[in-house]
Amino acid sequence: MSDGPAHAVQHHTPPTGFIRKYVFSLDHKVIGLQYYGLALVAVFIGMALSWLMRIHLVWPNAPIPGLQLLSKTGAPGGVMTPEYYLSLLTMHGTLMVFFVLTNAPFAAFGNYFLPIQIGAEDMAFPRFNMMSFWTTFLAFCILVLAFFVPDGPPIAGWTAYAPLSAVGSDAGPGEGLGQTLWGLSIFVFCIASLLGSLNFIATTLDLRTKGMTLSRMPISTWAWFITSCISLLAFAVLLPACLLLILDRLAGTSFFIPAGLVVSDHLQPHSGGSPLLWQHLFWFFGHPEVYIAILPAMGIVSHVLINSMRRPLLSHKVIIYCMMGIGFLSYMVWGHHMFVSGMNPFSSLVFSFPTLMITIPATIMTLIWMGSLYGSKLRITAASLFALGFLSMFVSGGVSGFFLAQPSIDIYLHATYFVVGHFHMVMGVAAIFGVFAGTYFWFPKMTGHMMNQSLGRLHFWLTFIGTYCIFMPFHYLGLAGNVRRYSAFVDDFLVPLIPVHRFITIAALLTGAAQLIFLYNLIHSRFRGAPAPANPWECTSLEWTMPSPPPFDNFGGKHPVVYHDPYQYGVKSSTGDYLMQDSPEQAGA
Amino acid sequence: MATTIQPPEIEQTETPLDGGKSGGGGLPGSGPMDPKLRAVDDPSPEPSRTGIWVGLAAITMSFAAFTSALVVRQSTANDWRHLRIPSIVFVNTLVLLASGATLEVARRRVAAFVRSKVGRRSVPLFWLWATLLLGLVFVAGQYGAWFELRAQGLYLATNPNSSFFYVLTAMHALHVLGGLGGLARVIYKLSTPVLTLRRSTMDATSYYWHFMGILWLYLLWVVWMKL
Numbered sequence: 015m016s017d018g019p020a021h022a023v024q025h026h027t028p029p030t031g032f033i034r035k036y037v038f039s040l041d042h043k044v045i046g047l048q049y050y051g052l053a054l055v056a057v058f059i060g061m062a063l064s065w066l067m068r069i070h071l072v073w074p075n076a077p078i079p080g081l082q083l084l085s086k087t088g089a090p091g092g093v094m095t096p097e098y099y100l101s102l103l104t105m106h107g108t109l110m111v112f113f114v115l116t117n118a119p120f121a122a123f124g125n126y127f128l129p130i131q132i133g134a135e136d137m138a139f140p141r142f143n144m145m146s147f148w149t150t151f152l153a154f155c156i157l158v159l160a161f162f163v164p165d166g167p168p169i170a171g172w173t174a175y176a177p178l179s180a181v182g183s184d185a186g187p188g189e190g191l192g193q194t195l196w197g198l199s200i201f202v203f204c205i206a207s208l209l210g211s212l213n214f215i216a217t218t219l220d221l222r223t224k225g226m227t228l229s230r231m232p233i234s235t236w237a238w239f240i241t242s243c244i245s246l247l248a249f250a251v252l253l254p255a256c257l258l259l260i261l262d263r264l265a266g267t268s269f270f271i272p273a274g275l276v277v278s279d280h281l282q283p284h285s286g287g288s289p290l291l292w293q294h295l296f297w298f299f300g301h302p303e304v305y306i307a308i309l310p311a312m313g314i315v316s317h318v319l320i321n322s323m324r325r326p327l328l329s330h331k332v333i334i335y336c337m338m339g340i341g342f343l344s345y346m347v348w349g350h351h352m353f354v355s356g357m358n359p360f361s362s363l364v365f366s367f368p369t370l371m372i373t374i375p376a377t378i379m380t381l382i383w384m385g386s387l388y389g390s391k392l393r394i395t396a397a398s399l400f401a402l403g404f405l406s407m408f409v410s411g412g413v414s415g416f417f418l419a420q421p422s423i424d425i426y427l428h429a430t431y432f433v434v435g436h437f438h439m440v441m442g443v444a445a446i447f448g449v450f451a452g453t454y455f456w457f458p459k460m461t462g463h464m465m466n467q468s469l470g471r472l473h474f475w476l477t478f479i480g481t482y483c484i485f486m487p488f489h490y491l492g493l494a495g496n497v498r499r500y501s502a503f504v505d506d507f508l509v510p511l512i513p514v515h516r517f518i519t520i521a522a523l524l525t526g527a528a529q530l531i532f533l534y535n536l537i538h539s540r541f542r543g544a545p546a547p548a549n550p551w552e553c554t555s556l557e558w559t560m561p562s563p564p565p566f567d568n569f570g571g572k573h574p575v576v577y578h579d580p581y582q583y584g585v586k587s588s589t590g591d592y593l594m595q596d597s598p599e600q601a602g603a
Numbered sequence: 604m605a606t607t608i609q610p611p612e613i614e615q616t617e618t619p620l621d622g623g624k625s626g627g628g629g630l631p632g633s634g635p636m637d638p639k640l641r642a643v644d645d646p647s648p649e650p651s652r653t654g655i656w657v658g659l660a661a662i663t664m665s666f667a668a669f670t671s672a673l674v675v676r677q678s679t680a681n682d683w684r685h686l687r688i689p690s691i692v693f694v695n696t697l698v699l700l701a702s703g704a705t706l707e708v709a710r711r712r713v714a715a716f717v718r719s720k721v722g723r724r725s726v727p728l729f730w731l732w733a734t735l736l737l738g739l740v741f742v743a744g745q746y747g748a749w750f751e752l753r754a755q756g757l758y759l760a761t762n763p764n765s766s767f768f769y770v771l772t773a774m775h776a777l778h779v780l781g782g783l784g785g786l787a788r789v790i791y792k793l794s795t796p797v798l799t800l801r802r803s804t805m806d807a808t809s810y811y812w813h814f815m816g817i818l819w820l821y822l823l824w825v826v827w828m829k830l
Binding site: 138139208211212213215216217219220221246247249250251253254255257258261265266267268269272273285286287288290291294295298 | 649650651652653654657658660661662664665666667668669671672675676679680681682683759760763766770774
């Protein structure tokens with residue numbers, strides 16, 4: 015990476031044809047947008063599934079018009095069967111966790127902005143990058159295909175607990191071909207994620223421009239980098255797990271299926287497998303996956319908040335160390351998902367301890383964000399509102415984690431809506447708020463058009479209030495003993511809780527509808543939005559040094575030279591109260 | 604792989620990677636130097652040098668997961684029957700180790716050739732072809748080992764030990780085939796009229812290949828061990 019002829023400046027020349035430019039593109043920016051588009055499709059499918067589930071929960075006998083078209087056997091006359099409810103639950107979870115929460119904050123924004131923020135013209139391995147997107151797309155197609163196979167999508171949940179996920183169609187509708195497609199899809203997704211993570215790590219380590227030391231990288235870049243390290247090691251474990259699951263299903267092996275198992279009156283022809291083994295392998299991936307979703311959101315939110323506060327965080331380094339600490343600890347806590355799975359009780363204690371420890375870096379980060387906000391003159395934009403919303407969700411959702419981290423309390427709460435409320439707030443909504451913050455913040459750079467701020471604020475308030483209305487009552491329901499994964503509540507002790515569910519369903523429908531405002535804003539602004547200047551938010555990092563949208567080779571064949579830490583705000587300079595990272599000017603006091 | 608067509612003349616810039624600091628990031632706190640200087644003395648590392656270690660880390664993790672599954676599976680139920688490792692496997696092991704040796708010779712010859720332009724390409728090419736051939740013999744030999752197992756009536760689903768044997772050998776063989784693809788690419792790049800092979804590509808391929816050898820010794824121990 016230098017200007018001399020010896021080092022080729024560009025990894026590839028600008029493509030001319032449509033296919034090379036927009037479909038099989040090697041350009042990290044196009045690939046980032048492709049990831050974003052895929053996540054957008056996935057999130058709307060996933061949200062529609064949650065609507066169907068919520069409607070069925072409170073009006074179990076009401077036919078949903080058109081549902082019978084999706085599955086004749088799963089929803090005869092538009093009324094879904096309990097099994098089909100589980101199918102939708104599985105598909106909702108899988109789509110959201112893998113194709114939205116992994117793709118949007120990490121792969122989409124990371125692909126687009128990580129190379130630019132470190133001053134590179136592309137990723138280290140553009141071909142791997144293209145392959146990782148199209149492999150992800152293939153995984154998505156395989157998963158969605160499960161909707162259209164004869165007995166429908168799998169019913170084993172996004173965690174696909176063995177042995178029911180391993181024994182085949184005896185375990186219920188969708189456990190035949192549908193579950194095999196699920197396994198295959200996740201297997202392919204793992205390969206894609208591994209390629210992507212490898213690329214992120216090599217890019218961050220090798221392609222930083224002159225002056226861009228590790229400590230000068232923006233927090234968002236740090237977050238993507240740490241996430242890629244987590245992702246590399248986590249997906250490398252899920253991959254073999256999926257392979258073994260597929261072999262149990264298709265080749266008759268007995269990795270996860272115990273001897274003497276009778277399912278649907280059939281003795282399963284397996285011996286000696288360990289169902290707990292699947293849970294261990296799955297959650298060894300599964301818990302780091304939570305941080306794969308949330309860490310990039312933390313990075314994006316920090317980046318946006320600093321820009322809106324016009325001053326750096328109380329400590330740049332501590333935030334980064336905390337993210338590293340979270341990433342490291344995330345590998346030691348997987349057992350807290352298995353407190354009720356029949357582990358040795360001593361193991362529960364062992365897993366409880368690091369789980370509580372992980373709250374320490376999380377709390378430090380929260381205190382740094384809060385402390386930095388205190389007394390700052392925050393610029394209220396849609397992006398900064400969503401960044402604040404992230405903090406709110408992260409704290410509200412995180413606090414219930416203290417309860418669940420303790421085995422004695424978790425045994426009561428584990429199978430209830432308390433857990434559903436907890437992980438939706440802290441992992442789902444918080445990460446999505448990070449994505450919204452990133453979208454409102456970077457949309458002008460990505461498209462060259464400004465988004466409508468008023469609609470953005472409206473979108474924020476509706477979403478913010480809406481998500482609290484949906485997910486806070488879940489905690490109450492859980493404490494009242496409302497079990498999760500049921501498709502209807504007919505037991506005596508659950509009937510009085512149905513009005514709460516009705517409230518949640520209405521909130522979910524309205525909050526979902528509010529997302530159409532976002533979609534409208536996104537599409538309308540893309541074509542009709544006011545033209546965006548190069549640096550509309552007066553931000554300091556390198557992505558704002560170039561025109562909006564950035565040219566093909568990012569820096570026009572040159573390499574920026576970085577002179578400053580990433581967040582030179584609140585200084586006196588010729589540009590105002592900030593200094594760009596590539597400005598040679600020295601800041602006044 | 605993101606490789607660019609680069610003339611080999613720049614190879615001398617590769618040696619000192621500014622003390623392990625990558626990206627030409629410079630020292631923390633120090634002001635950047637004159638950008639013009641970079642053309643001369645900024646030795647940006649080749650991403651493939653980092654990428655290969657990252658990739659090997661992921662592969663290590665995957666096989667660690669297989670190992671933990673094997674250990675758990677072996678100790679949870681009493682249906683584990685130790686299989687006798689087919690004798691051809693030991694021949695294969697020797698073949699793979701020999702391929703590591705031939706590749707190491709090839710790597711040194713390539714480095715010498717690229718650095719000084721002395722000698723003929725045919726010398727390193729010979730050793731590369733030898734490695735490729737030995738690699739193919741190894742994969743074929745592993746396939747032969749499967750036949751030996753089948754002759755004993757041991758199939759994929761017969762017994763947990765045979766399951767793991769088939770899975771681990773197949774996964775390892777797939778990775779070896781990937782390495783053979785890498786070797787073929789090195790041979791191609793060394794054979795083109797204008798030399799397009801970079802030392803980093805050669806090095807990355809050989810690290811990968813040696814890793815496959817070490818991994819195989821480890822896997823052999825794993826399927827052999829009795830807990």
